[in-house]
Amino acid sequence: MGTVTIRLPDVGEGVAEAELVEWHVEVGDPVKEDMTLAAVMTDKATVDIPSPVDGTVNWLAGAIGDTIAVGSPLVKLEVDGPGGTEPEANPQEQLQTGDDPSERPSENIAPAAGDQHASQRADKTADDHFRSTVPPPRAPQRKAGEKPLAAPAVRRRAMEAGIDLRRVAGSGPAGRILADDLDAYLEAGDTTAPGRAAMVDTTVTEVKIAGLRRRIAEKMETASRRIAHITYVDEIDMEAVEQLRAAMNKDRRDDRPKLTLLPFLMKALVIAVREQPVMNALYDDEAGILHQHGGVHIGVAAQTGSGLMVPVARHCEARDIWSCAGELARLSEAAKAGTAKREELSGSTITITSLGALGGIATTPIINHPEVAIIGVNKMEVRPVWDGSQFVPRRRMNLSSSFDHRVIDGYDAAVFVQRIKTLLETPAMIFVEASA
């Protein structure tokens, strides 16, 4: 018998640490080779860590949300044979890999970490990234007609809050409703109770910002702190591009994807940045160097079940509109399914952000640092437009675009957006210019 220490592998280029987002095992669990032990999150990708050997878990590195450095111990397994396939750093743990297994009760190795893990596990809910401190209220288990069991003080408080205690589950002996049960019920919000009195709510629920949410928070903070944003909004007439899009979709070949608006915008961007390469750049503000890229790698911000992700359509300058559409569909599918690879979630040089039907009239997009421009797509709607003699209904849409004012002046930003506007309002130019 011996101990094998599994260390956090290098999970991506330039990644020095990763955040634990899920344990798939607990102390004491038997594991097989290739079984997933844990999931860690790097920049924007989640990586499963498999077990290299068969064994039994006897130590886990920490709790969900902890940051683990690459190369540091992640899991320790008790295995048949000598173990220690990786050198032990801790002399005390070296001792424990000695010959006499009876002197090595597994719970002595790292009880604190184990306990902590157990409690985390118990609290785990379906959405473990956003774990609330309040467990969801359970349904009461009481027979019809049976009076809810609660102390008079609890009954009084419930009465005053307009809560029918028959709806509240009791965690006490014999199903007694404790003060805490009532608190939990009140915090969860009893919206269905008839005639509930409005009451002051003094509760504060702690939500741990972990995993992807924390990554987003850090990125947003960096972008907001370092970049001097300027946002420019203009309105675009969408009739022409929408008519073209409808025609192209109607006669498209079966092997071609259905076109949405975004591929047109992507192609327009490619043309516009060709004329203003400063827009398609990464600004290394510490070195004072702007890296203008020839390749147009367009990040498309997408809302997924676990949060905001930005899959990247690479080399759009070399793609036709169908290819852009296909790549976009594939990437957003992968991002939503959580199967996007790390390289598919990084490396963009300019970003488009769209909230679809929720697009609003105008937004103030935050630039995807260290990029220098982001194009925000607002809601398309029919608006009355004065054509010189009367109002006519036209499909119109705003673009809200932000630029890094440190390297881009307002004038340049306006020229850039005007160029995109012209291209979208006269969409034939997109295809003429693309082949030019």
Next chain:
Amino acid sequence: MNEMSCQFLVIGAGPGGYVAAIRAGQLGLDTVVVDSIKPGGTCLNIGCIPSKALIHAADEYFRMREAAAAEAIPGVTAGTPSLDWSDVVGWKDGIVNRLNNGVTGLFKKARVKLVEGRARFVDGKTVIVTSETGEQRISAETVVIATGSEPIALKTLPFGGKVISSTEALSLSAPPETLAVVGGGYIGVELGTAFAKAGSRVTIVEAADEILPLYDGDLVKPVRQRLQKLGVTVMTGATAQGLAGEDGDLIIETTKGEERRIACDRVLVTVGRRPVTEGWGRDELVLEMDGPFIRTDDSRRTAMCGVYAIGDVAGEPMLAHKAMAEGEMVAEIAAGHRRVFDHRAIPTVCFTDPEIVTVGLSPLGAKAAGIETTIGRFPLSASGRAMSLDREDGFVRVVARTDNHLVLGIEAVGATVSELSAAFSLALEMGACLEDVAGTIHAHPTLGESFQEAALAALGKALHV
């Protein structure tokens, strides 16, 4: 006619009414309470309090007689005691008077106006109070009917002459030489016992098969044994037919149809009480009734907006402490709070000898409700404290659900066990399980330990039996 208006008007200053008035006053409502007798109602003037005073006095006298007859604790003897019943009644009246004044003082403190007189409703918001000084019209936003209850008379034995109710029994100048008690409920047995201890020869006549018919045989048995020891004759299954002549013997008929005559100086009729729903203008209101009682919801609202009914007039159990809880509740509702009558336990106490306390479900009640129960019982004969009090008769019994050990009911019979009612009620209100009671350290040596032991017994872990 004087006119007065207020926010909160209470008709009747008994335990329900006076508590409602005090609480309303404390909550800042402009409050008026009306009664024709001194505040405190039946309970304080002609019920609970005076009867307990006389019961205690008779008991003291009886102990001295036991000591004089060398029947008390060995070594404790006394000369022949004497009893001046009119002094005892004077002492009792002193207690009642002090408490009347106490309630009046509480009214003042809570800025409640007490109006003496008989109230009669004109409509749902207005009463006319008639007193020696004339009539007064009082209108109010909220009205509370707390008119209480009165003794039921028998057609065959109308009150008057030697036939008395509990009210007169509390103010006799001397214990009657012979007393027939018609009705073996708790009032009849309490007063019958007291008069027996004070020297009367007492016969209790009960139509049902057993006295104290609300309780099961186990609880009644120690009382029956004590009555026998006191020389009280108990006739069950017997109905009173009337008096033989205006001042003659009491004629009763046994279950076998035989007629018997009981010689007696007084006939105390205690066949129950009924709510007072007449004499205060109920016809002027549109109230729904529930049998003899005014129908109310669980906040004691009647069918009329802004009219509440509490206490004996609003339904069983006709007990002072129930009325008090209702009174407090309706005052708080009138002051804008949300309240319902949502109590798990209303204890009942019989100040018989020995006393009987019950709270919650009896074993039979639980069975009737279809609940599988576990019962724990602890006899006072195993209690050191009971021995040292020279009263080993009685027991404490706990009824709990078998599945989750929730305590459903607690009953006790024994000398001075009325004081255990607080612990019993608290256990039920808090939703205690057997383990809660068993896990609470009860002071030794007290009768209260028997509660813990009964819970332990129900868990199969009794220590002292």
